[in-house]
Amino acid sequence: AQTVTQSQPEMSVQEAETVTLSCTYDTSENNYYLFWYKQPPSRQMILVIRQEAYKQQNATENRFSVNFQKAAKSFSLKISDSQLGDTAMYFCAFMGIQGAQKLVFGQGTRLTINP
Amino acid sequence: DAGVIQSPRHEVTEMGQEVTLRCKPISGHNSLFWYRQTMMRGLELLIYFNNNVPIDDSGMPEDRFSAKMPNASFSTLKIQPSEPRDSAVYFCASNPRAGGSAGELFFGEGSRLTVL
Numbered sequence: 678a679q680t681v682t683q684s685q686p687e688m689s690v691q692e693a694e695t696v697t698l699s700c701t702y703d704t705s706e707n708n709y710y711l712f713w714y715k716q717p718p719s720r721q722m723i724l725v726i727r728q729e730a731y732k733q734q735n736a737t738e739n740r741f742s743v744n745f746q747k748a749a750k751s752f753s754l755k756i757s758d759s760q761l762g763d764t765a766m767y768f769c770a771f772m773g774i775q776g777a778q779k780l781v782f783g784q785g786t787r788l789t790i791n792p
Numbered sequence: 793d794a795g796v797i798q799s800p801r802h803e804v805t806e807m808g809q810e811v812t813l814r815c816k817p818i819s820g821h822n823s824l825f826w827y828r829q830t831m832m833r834g835l836e837l838l839i840y841f842n843n844n845v846p847i848d849d850s851g852m853p854e855d856r857f858s859a860k861m862p863n864a865s866f867s868t869l870k871i872q873p874s875e876p877r878d879s880a881v882y883f884c885a886s887n888p889r890a891g892g893s894a895g896e897l898f899f900g901e902g903s904r905l906t907v908l
Binding site for chain 2: 724785
């Protein structure tokens with residue numbers, strides 16, 4: 678079974694700083710998707726960024742980028758020039774392409790951006 | 793596009809009562825997922841459907857929980873009888889399974905259930 682581990686329960690940085698959230702996962706599959714979801718206080722889950730495992734290039738979405746290390750099964754999220762609106766819970770998630778296509782989540786990291 | 797729509801947004805009920813949560817997925821999405829979120833266990837997948845057919849319900853806690861998807865635009869999650877430990881936020885999500893957004897889940901705003 679796939680597992681996703683986020684080792685940082687909470688993080689806090691100053692506005693405009695760069696922050697990196699860690700995620701590791703375990704799977705025997707070769708092709709899969711990885712995601713970072715953001716859950717603000719409004720509680721709706723919002724997709725931040727997506728990575729296909731067969732793509733070597735790291736995904737980037739504006740201030741958000743990932744460092745995908747397939748061999749190490751690591752998938753960290755970097756937020757550059759952090760903003761107050763980035764304050765939220767961040768969840769790393771895995772979805773296999775073959776077989777059961779269900780999203781498996783990590784426990785989440787609570788990120789606070791301080792003014 | 794209205795997104796995934798869930799109702800009710802909040803539900804407070806007493807132990808032993810029946811609870812029904814509702815979900816309307818995004819039109820054209822052919823997979824639907826029910827998740828439960830609690831502080832202790834995080835986000836847990838309860839059940840998911842492909843083309844209205846339940847594929848994996850191994851996450852359903854016990855027989856008190858049941859889910860249906862009678863058509864492509866509607867699903868329900870029912871708890872009968874409800875217990876205090878069922879208190880959680882229940883999320884519905886849908887997925888197109890094809891095209892540029894394949895693999896991405898689109899979530900509703902969740903239904904917060906409190907069982908007294």
